[in-house]
Amino acid sequence: MAKTRSGPRPPMPQNNPPSVNEGAVIELPVRARPRKSRPSGPPRFRIFIIDSGWNSVARRVLRHNFALVRRLHRDDPIYLLSRKRSRDFIHRHRSLIGRDPIIAVHDLDAIQQHYGNAGFHGLHLHLGILRTPRQVLTALQAFARFLRVHRESPDLEPDIRSELRREGIVGTVEILLHKVPRVIGG
Amino acid sequence: MFDRLGEVVSVVLGALALGYLIYEIDRRKRKLSDLFYVLDNEDADISAELMDMVESGELQPYTRGGRA
Numbered sequence: 391m392a393k394t395r396s397g398p399r400p401p402m403p404q405n406n407p408p409s410v411n412e413g414a415v416i417e418l419p420v421r422a423r424p425r426k427s428r429p430s431g432p433p434r435f436r437i438f439i440i441d442s443g444w445n446s447v448a449r450r451v452l453r454h455n456f457a458l459v460r461r462l463h464r465d466d467p468i469y470l471l472s473r474k475r476s477r478d479f480i481h482r483h484r485s486l487i488g489r490d491p492i493i494a495v496h497d498l499d500a501i502q503q504h505y506g507n508a509g510f511h512g513l514h515l516h517l518g519i520l521r522t523p524r525q526v527l528t529a530l531q532a533f534a535r536f537l538r539v540h541r542e543s544p545d546l547e548p549d550i551r552s553e554l555r556r557e558g559i560v561g562t563v564e565i566l567l568h569k570v571p572r573v574i575g576g
Numbered sequence: 577m578f579d580r581l582g583e584v585v586s587v588v589l590g591a592l593a594l595g596y597l598i599y600e601i602d603r604r605k606r607k608l609s610d611l612f613y614v615l616d617n618e619d620a621d622i623s624a625e626l627m628d629m630v631e632s633g634e635l636q637p638y639t640r641g642g643r644a
Contacts (some may be wrong), residue, residue: 438635469636469637489610508620510618511620519613520611557608558604
């Protein structure tokens with residue numbers, strides 16, 4: 391048996407607010423702020439993303455935040471290797487197995503200074519070694535921040551070394567205080 | 577006798593705690609440098625291959641909707 395509603399109906403909400411006349415055209419304000427033009431100049435880095443497709447938390451976090459990473463580093467070209475290309479690449483460089491997704495950053499200034507990749511020439515972020523989404527996100531944020539802050543640095547290598555040393559000291563203090571270090575987690 | 581035993585136990589426990597601390601700091605330090613891995617001449621072949629892919633036009637910079 392179908393139930394029928396009985397009793398007084400509640401008053402229907404008014405569709406038109408009283409202040410707006412029917413048929414009136416409301417002009418939306420035109421964007422007042424001019425868009426900032428993209429800064430020109432040669433790129434400092436080349437960024438490669440290598441991901442052979444392990445179903446890992448790192449892969450999911452990277453995919454979810456890729457647009458933001460792209461926007462933060464829009465002055466530098468990003469090269470995405472397809473899953474197949476990444477697999478072939480990792481197959482040829484087996485030390486990378488289990489470390490992907492990898493964000494490889496080549497410092498074009500350092501490559502120019504050292505006439506190639508004989509000395510320091512960049513860094514890798516091995517997201518695949520992390521286990522929890524929080525760890526991956528924290529590492530990704532630290533990495534994006536580091537690249538952005540040190541983009542104009544005349545020599546990136548000492549900056550990386552000192553940042554790692556600082557991170558290590560902070561980690562040691564956090565271990566002594568029984569806290570989980572920020573970047574690498576447990 | 578018991579005093580001596582107590583001292584030995586304290587020293588052993590202290591040494592174990594210190595050893596664990598050193599091990600843990602070293603483990604995390606290694607993990608950190610594995611996470612933020614600095615490229616040098618040992619990784620030249622890895623980087624050279626990526627550079628070659630770009631130079632040969634095999635890889636193109638990402639544009640929305642495209643993937644190499």
